[in-house]
Amino acid sequence: MNDPRDTQGSDAPSGGTPGAPVRSGIPEHGRIPKYYAVKTQLESLLDELGEGGALPTERDLAARFGVARETVRQAVRELLIQGRVRRKGRGTVAAGPKLEQPLSLVSYTEGVRRQGKVPGRSLIGLDRVPAGAQLAEQLDIGANDPVWHLERVLLADDERVGLESTYVSVDRFPYLERDFDPDSSFYAFLRDQLGVRFAAAEERIETVLATPREALLIGTPPALPMLLLNRVSRDTDGRPVERVRSLYRGDRFSFTTHLTGA
Structure with missing residues (x-):
């Protein structure tokens, strides 16, 4: 009462x-x-x-x-x-101040380190799955072509702050399961081990509520607002490299960008 x-x-x-x-x-x-x-x-x-x-x-x-x-x-x-x-x-x-993640072509690891935090990731799974129509269009591959689905919980000083799903073509990166350390930066792996250079990306940001599964993995109440980022990144030749879906805790993250006049 x-x-x-x-x-x-x-x-x-x-x-x-x-x-x-x-x-x-x-x-x-x-x-x-x-x-x-x-x-x-x-x-x-x-x-x-x-x-x-x-x-x-x-x-x-x-x-x-x-x-x-x-x-x-x-x-x-x-x-x-x-x-x-x-x-x-x-x-x-x-709580401490929110983590500021730049809206730019830098990895989560780099963004968190800039603020004096220790970045980390916890592997949920690395699986081969069919691309499907929408993902195939985004990655410029066939709908039945296989893709790697890399899913990881994002950490900052061992605190769970987000959930990241990355999709890349198996044909382009056939040995990902063998060569990539899932606890490390995927961007650094592509750059340093495979010579991939990112040049551009399309990104969409929206507010959502986590699904029960996502809330359990991140360790938050289902009613906590989340920031959802969907990104398709391209290399210097204009070819799609990855499609990333990143879910960040709205209570722990803010995003920054630098704007200039036309």
């Missing part, structure tokens, strides 16, 4: 500059839901705690803020989605 204390909003000072955006999510009438007021106070507490600092229990927070535990729970859920906190064992701790 909902606590009657949480049926009303909280007053907030008006303030703000005329014509400015809505102030930090606070409506113009100055009344905000109780959970949002708690969330704002928790954000200040997280700044004090620093990365890895443990939040008090729901019971203690409810007593501190004078609200029901469900109100605290809702505030913490939003902070989880935003990546401000993460679960650790049976508790909740302050």
Whole structure:
């Protein structure tokens, strides 16, 4: 049953500059839901705690803020989605800043290393499968031609942060199963061992929810928003090299790019 204390909003000072955006999510009438007021106070507490600092229990927070535990729970859920906190064992701790992955022709490994994190991958499977019509068109091969499907969990400092599926032509890379170390960078393997140079890519980004299987592999709740990247990369001759489907945790990743005028 909902606590009657949480049926009303909280007053907030008006303030703000005329014509400015809505102030930090606070409506113009100055009344905000109780959970949002708690969330704002928790954000200040997280700044004090620093990365890895443990939040008090729901019971203690409810007593501190004078609200029901469900109100605290809702505030913490939003902070989880935003990546401000993460679960650790049976508790909740302050999370570090999101990982910034550049939207460019660099590997996941390079992007994570630039931020002082240790990249890693955990192999789910490396299998030969028929291409099918859509994948065949993307890789410029026959629909019945075989492709390698390389599926790996992405890690940053041993934390599971994503899931990556890579498809390449078996005819072009016949010895992938024998020669490639699945714990290493696929881009580095293609570049250093096979002399493949990437020149261009088409990439699409969207927000999705993980399937139950994906959520289990990444170790997240199914309701956590994900960032999905679909990419087809080409070499310097314009030939398709790979088709990659990368699923990143929305609470742990952001993407950056550099834009210039025409």
